Amino acid sequence: MVVLGIESTAHTASVGIVDERARVVALTSDMHKPAHGGIHPREAANHHVDLLPGLVARALADGHVAPADVEAVAFAQGPGLGPCLRAGATVARMLAMAWDRPLVPVNHCVSHVEIARVLSGLDDPVLLYASGGNTQVIAYARGRYRVLGETLDVGIGNFLDKLWIALGGTFPGGPALEREALQGGALHPLPYSVHGMDVAFSGILTAALALHARGVPRPDLAYSVEVTAYSMLTEITERALAHLKGRAVVLGGGVACNERLRGMVRAMVEGRGGTMFAPPRSLCVDNGAMIAWTGLLAHRAGLDVPIRDSAVAPRQRTDLVRTPWREAPGVVPGPSVASRAGEAA
Numbered sequence: 001m002v003v004l005g006i007e008s009t010a011h012t013a014s015v016g017i018v019d020e021r022a023r024v025v026a027l028t029s030d031m032h033k034p035a036h037g038g039i040h041p042r043e044a045a046n047h048h049v050d051l052l053p054g055l056v057a058r059a060l061a062d063g064h065v066a067p068a069d070v071e072a073v074a075f076a077q078g079p080g081l082g083p084c085l086r087a088g089a090t091v092a093r094m095l096a097m098a099w100d101r102p103l104v105p106v107n108h109c110v111s112h113v114e115i116a117r118v119l120s121g122l123d124d125p126v127l128l129y130a131s132g133g134n135t136q137v138i139a140y141a142r143g144r145y146r147v148l149g150e151t152l153d154v155g156i157g158n159f160l161d162k163l164w165i166a167l168g169g170t171f172p173g174g175p176a177l178e179r180e181a182l183q184g185g186a187l188h189p190l191p192y193s194v195h196g197m198d199v200a201f202s203g204i205l206t207a208a209l210a211l212h213a214r215g216v217p218r219p220d221l222a223y224s225v226e227v228t229a230y231s232m233l234t235e236i237t238e239r240a241l242a243h244l245k246g247r248a249v250v251l252g253g254g255v256a257c258n259e260r261l262r263g264m265v266r267a268m269v270e271g272r273g274g275t276m277f278a279p280p281r282s283l284c285v286d287n288g289a290m291i292a293w294t295g296l297l298a299h300r301a302g303l304d305v306p307i308r309d310s311a312v313a314p315r316q317r318t319d320l321v322r323t324p325w326r327e328a329p330g331v332v333p334g335p336s337v338a339s340r341a342g343e344a345a
C-alpha cells in the first residue's frame with residue numbers, strides 16, 4: 001500500500017506517493033514563478049488549482065499506482081498561505097471522498113523533519129529549516145517538535161529573493177545569488193543579527209542595498225550576504241545542538257539546497273563529532289513526498305480526520321501538533337531502507 005500526499009503551502013504544487021518503507025514511488029511538482037515581484041497568494045492558489053489535478057494523474061501514472069493501492073490521502077494543513085492551502089486541501093478531500101480513503105492532515109514543518117529523519121536513519125536530529133517563508137531550528141523534546149529558534153522578521157529565502165529582485169534579477173533569488181557569489185570574494189561587513197537562538201534579516205537587506213548603491217560589485221555583495229546570513233544560521237544551529245547535547249543535524253527547505261550553507265553546517269557539526277545530512281534537492285524543497293510519508297506515519301498513529309474537521313491552518317504552530325508515532329518505536333525504518341529511499345528520489 002502507498003500514501004498519496006499533496007503539498008501546496010506556498011509557491012509549489014506537488015504530489016508525492018510513498019510506500020511504507022519510505023520509498024518515493026512518484027513525485028510530480030510545479031512551482032509558481034511570479035512574472036515580477038514576490039508571491040501573490042491568490043495567483044499562486046490559482047496556479048495550484050489549475051495544475052494539481054494533472055499532477056495527481058501524472059503521479060499515479062508514473063508510479064503505476066491505482067486508486068485501490070492508496071491507503072490514505074494526506075495534505076499539508078499548515079502553516080502556509082490560506083488560499084494555497086485551501087487549493088491542496090480541496091483536492092485531497094475530493095480524492096479521499098472519490099476513493100473512499102482516510103484523509104490525513106500534516107504539518108508542513110514536521111514533514112521536513114520526518115522525511116530527513118527517515119532518509120538519514122538519524123533518530124533524533126536537530127532540523128535547520130531554511131526555506132522561502134520559514135527559518136527555524138526545530139528539535140523533538142518532551143512529546144512535541146519544538147521551535148528552538150527562528151527568524152524575527154522574514155524567512156531567509158524571501159530575504160534572498162527580495163534582495164536579488166532589488167538588484168535587478170527575477171525570482172527565485174537564492175540560486176542566482178549562489179552562482180553570483182561564486183564569482184565574488186571580498187567580504188563586506190553586514191549586520192550580523194543573532195539574538196539568542198533567533199535571527200533577523202531585514203537589517204542585512206537594507207545594508208546590502210546601501211553597499212550596492214555605493215558601487216560594491218554584485219558578486220562581492222552576494223558573497224558577503226551568503227557568508228553573513230549562513231553564518232548566522234550555522235551559529236543558532238550549533239547553539240541548539242550544544243543545549244540538547246545532540247549529535248545530528250538535518251537540513252530542509254529550499255535554501256538548504258545551497259552548497260555554501262550545506263558546507264558550513266557540515267563543518268560545524270562534524271567539528272563537534274556529529275553527523276549532518278541534507279536530503280536530495282527534490283526532497284529539500286517543498287514536495288508532496290514528505291507530506292505523503294508524514295501522512296503515512298500520522299495515519300498509522302490514528303490521526304485521520306473526517307472532512308468536517310479538515311480545515312486548513314495557515315498559522316499552525318509546530319509545537320502544537322501531535323506526533324504520537326515518535327513515541328512508538330519501530331515505525332521508522334532503519335538506515336538501510338532509508339538509503340534506498342534516498343536513491344529513489
Ligand code: AMP
Binds near residue numbers: 010132174254256
Ligand atoms: P521553499 O520555500 O522551501 O520551497 O524554497 C524556496 C526558496 O529557496 C526560495 O526563496 C529560493 O530562492 C530558495 N533557494 C532555492 N535554491 C537555493 C539555493 N541554491 N541557494 C539559496 N536559496 C535557494
Ligand code: MG
Binds near residue numbers: 112286
Ligand atoms: Mg517548506
